[in-house]
Amino acid sequence: MKKITIGEAARQSGVKVPTVRYYESIGLLAAPSRSEGNQRSFEPADISRLAFIRHARELGFEIDAIRTLLTLQDDPHQSCASADAIAKARLIEVEQRIRSLMALKAELETMVEGCGHGRVDQCRVIEVLADHGQCTHPHH
Amino acid sequence: MKKITIGEAARQSGVKVPTVRYYESIGLLAAPSRSEGNQRSFEPADISRLAFIRHARELGFEIDAIRTLLTLQDDPHQSCASADAIAKARLIEVEQRIRSLMALKAELETMVEGCGHGRVDQCRVIEVLADHGQCTHPHH
C-alpha cells in the first residue's frame, strides 16, 4: 500500500498543492486518510477525481457545476441528462462569450488603427472610449 | 447650478449607484462636493468620466489600465503612445481569449454531440472530462 502525498497527488493531477487542500475544504474532494504524522495520504481514485476537476475547470465549468458532474460520475446508473444539460449550458455561454469578444476585437482594432501616434487630443483610443456613440458595434 | 444626485449620475452614465461610490473610494473618480445634508453633488464632467470608465470596463480594460487612460485623457498634450500600447495589449489578450474559447467550443461540441442521452456510464460528457487524452484539442 503506497502512500500518495499531497505533493505527489498535485504533480500527477496537475492541480496545485494549496488548491488540492482548497478542494477538500469545500467538499469537492473527500478528506483523505492521514499518516501517523497527520499528513494526507491519497488513493489513486483521488488523483483521477482531481484530474477530472482540473479538466472541467480548464473547460470553464464552475465549481457548482463540477460538483453536480462529480455526483453524476459517482453514480453511473443515473441518466446523463443533467450532465448533458450542464455541458450544453456551458457551450451556449462560450458561444455568447466568443460573439461578444469578436465585437470587442473589432472595436479595439478600430481604435488601434485610428491612432496616429501623436498627442492624446488626437488619439482615437481615448476619443472612442469617451464617446460610445462612435462605436461601430454599439451592442455591448 | 443644478445639482446632480448620485442616482441621476448613475442613470445618465449607466454605472450603478454603489459602483459610483466604489469608484470614488478607489480614487478613480474625484470625491464630488456635498449638499448641506451630506449628499454627493456631481458635475456634468463626472458623468462623462463615469461613462468613459463604463465603456472601458465593457471593453474589458482593468481598473489600473483605466486609471492610466484617465490620466492621459486629463492631460491632452501627452503622447498617446501609452494609450495605444494599452489598447494593443488588450487586443492581443482578446484575440488569445477568442482562440482559447474556440478550442473549448469544439471540445464541448464533441462532448454534447457524443452524448447518447442514456445512462452516465455511457455518457461522453463525463467520459471526456475524466480522460483528457480523449480531447481533440489537447492544448488547453
Place this chain on the structure above:
DNA sequence: CTTGCACCTCTAGTCGCTAGAGGATGTAGG
C-alpha cells in the same frame, strides 16, 4: 406631518483560488 424613496456609512460576502506566517514531519547525507 407622515409616508416612502433615495441617500449615507460601514461591514461582509462573492468566486476560485493564492500568499504568507509559523510550526511539524519526513528523508538523505555525514
Place this chain on the structure above:
DNA sequence: CCTACATCCTCTAGCGACTAGAGGTGCAAG
C-alpha cells in the same frame, strides 16, 4: 544520531471588481 532541508500542516488574509445588507438620515410629495 544529528543536521539540513524539502515538504507537509493549519490558519488567516488578500486578490479584482464589485454586490448585498444593516442601520440610519435627507428630502419631496400628498
